[in-house]
Amino acid sequence: MYRYLQILDAAVRIGRARLRDKYTWQQEFVVQCERLGGVYIKFLQMLAAHQTTKSLVQGASSDMVYEQVAYEFIDVDAELGTSRQWFSDVASAPFAAGSYGQVYRATLTNGEPVVIKILRPSIRKTLRYDLRFFNVMAGILGWVSKSSVVDIKAMTQEFSRTTAAETDYKREANNGEYLRAYYDKRGTIVIPRTFADFGSRHVLVQQYVPGISLASAMSEQRRGRKIDEVVYTATGSNIWQQLDVLGTECLGSILYGDYQMVDPHPGNIRLLPDNKVALIDFGMMSTAPRNRAAFVTMLGEMVKVYENRFDPGAFAVAMLGFLDMELHDALQVVAREQSNDYMESVEAFVAEYVRMQAGGSLTQHYLLDRQMARLFNQVINRGNKLGIRMSGDNIMVQRSMNMFLSIVRAIGEAHDGTVHFNLLHGIMNTVHQDALTHGFSHRPLPEMSHEHAYEVTANWLTMIAEKDRQLFRLITHRSHA
Numbered sequence: 001m002y003r004y005l006q007i008l009d010a011a012v013r014i015g016r017a018r019l020r021d022k023y024t025w026q027q028e029f030v031v032q033c034e035r036l037g038g039v040y041i042k043f044l045q046m047l048a049a050h051q052t053t054k055s056l057v058q059g060a061s062s063d064m065v066y067e068q069v070a071y072e073f074i075d076v077d078a079e080l081g082t083s084r085q086w087f088s089d090v091a092s093a094p095f096a097a098g099s100y101g102q103v104y105r106a107t108l109t110n111g112e113p114v115v116i117k118i119l120r121p122s123i124r125k126t127l128r129y130d131l132r133f134f135n136v137m138a139g140i141l142g143w144v145s146k147s148s149v150v151d152i153k154a155m156t157q158e159f160s161r162t163t164a165a166e167t168d169y170k171r172e173a174n175n176g177e178y179l180r181a182y183y184d185k186r187g188t189i190v191i192p193r194t195f196a197d198f199g200s201r202h203v204l205v206q207q208y209v210p211g212i213s214l215a216s217a218m219s220e221q222r223r224g225r226k227i228d229e230v231v232y233t234a235t236g237s238n239i240w241q242q243l244d245v246l247g248t249e250c251l252g253s254i255l256y257g258d259y260q261m262v263d264p265h266p267g268n269i270r271l272l273p274d275n276k277v278a279l280i281d282f283g284m285m286s287t288a289p290r291n292r293a294a295f296v297t298m299l300g301e302m303v304k305v306y307e308n309r310f311d312p313g314a315f316a317v318a319m320l321g322f323l324d325m326e327l328h329d330a331l332q333v334v335a336r337e338q339s340n341d342y343m344e345s346v347e348a349f350v351a352e353y354v355r356m357q358a359g360g361s362l363t364q365h366y367l368l369d370r371q372m373a374r375l376f377n378q379v380i381n382r383g384n385k386l387g388i389r390m391s392g393d394n395i396m397v398q399r400s401m402n403m404f405l406s407i408v409r410a411i412g413e414a415h416d417g418t419v420h421f422n423l424l425h426g427i428m429n430t431v432h433q434d435a436l437t438h439g440f441s442h443r444p445l446p447e448m449s450h451e452h453a454y455e456v457t458a459n460w461l462t463m464i465a466e467k468d469r470q471l472f473r474l475i476t477h478r479s480h481a
Contacts, residue, residue, distance in 0.1 A: 164282030
């Protein structure tokens with residue numbers, strides 16, 4: 001009951017701030033999320049990772065959001081229980097803390113340095129209530145935002161699922177060992193060994209990973225230091241090579257892995273000597289996209305933007321195919337059965353629309369700055385005129401990709417304003433060319449019944465008609481369909 005009162009009080013405070021000033025209520029929103037802690041801080045991390053939502057958390061402490069959260073007391077010896085006998089030394093105070101867990105240094109009896117991550121007791125007490133509240137709010141928000149690109153209900157369900165998984169350290173231990181086997185074969189990313197026998201559902205024991213966190217390096221950059229000098233001084237490594245490897249592997253795992261680590265925020269990335277990179281948190285994992293070809297197509301269109309070969313119609317259809325796979329499959333089935341190629345009409349409409357907007361300062365800014373997400377969301381699909389609903393199975397994959405792209409952009413803009421352009425272009429082009437070589441561009445035929453395809457298409461056309469009559473007339477006109 002106390003937790004419900006805390007949440008209610010936070011909601012009232014945010015509401016009052018919104019009524020006082022519709023432009024600064026975000027500051028109160030950040031304050032209340034920080035006060036509630038746990039999943040609310042994780043929620044801030046999710047918002048901070050996206051170009052379209054990062055403005056909501058501008059008042060948040062970067063160190064808090066990405067790495068350092070206030071400590072709470074934990075009896076480490078009691079948490080370890082009988083496993084304590086395998087440790088010669090265990091620190092009583094944490095050296096790092098995240099939104100869900102706290103991390104302690106320790107040494108095994110064989111002399112090996114390790115870290116112990118312990119789930120916060122406060123999370124164990126409040127998690128069930130917090131997730132229940134999130135799902136209630138999702139139902140309300142989903143009802144009032146039916147036309148949004150993001151399916152709020154699906155996003156919240158996925159967030160609840162991954163949160164439950166992230167707070168189960170036995171599952172995280174299994175995730176870590178899967179990733180360690182995957183990256184050992186590739187010889188790229190370093191994944192610390194997990195000592196499953198010493199842990200429990202609330203305790204995780206892993207090899208200690210040296211180096212510095214990317215969050216620490218970015219913090220030094222915000223203080224005015226050159227990030228490449230910070231990393232070289234600490235590790236002797238070239239951060240641009242490290243980011244290239246990390247980005248190539250993050251995007252490549254979407255194609256070649258059965259599962260992906262989808263929480264690559266700076267606090268979970270360790271920069272090591274010899275240009276190596278380590279990942280240290282495996283609580284949030286996602287399965288591979290159902291249609292990897294859609295991802296490859298979208299990646300190819302993003303590469304074109306970096307090469308000044310922007311094709312707005314093809315870009316829009318590629319984004320539609322990746323974001324809303326159900327709609328894309330339905331339109332394919334309808335096109336095959338009735339020769340009504342609505343996607344071709346969408347492509348023609350977008351090409352003409354962007355041509356008319358080409359002189360606009362906003363369009364030019366996003367193109368020159370290679371801000372593809374904003375170009376799509378705020379120009380091409382402004383107000384979700386294309387009637388897209390993001391597929392649930394892609395929400396976490398897109399979150400991971402956007403988080404990495406946002407990190408590199410933030411580093412590049414703070415460094416010299418341009419270094420991230422070549423870096424991101426190289427990463428995307430490498431993954432895209434490799435995907436084409438391995439045949440990932442082939443789209444499998446949709447496995448969807450005719451009845452369901454027509455139902456999805458009809459609902460989509462209804463939404464289009466409500467939003468943009470010109471687009472509705474174009475895509476339903478026989479000369480274009």
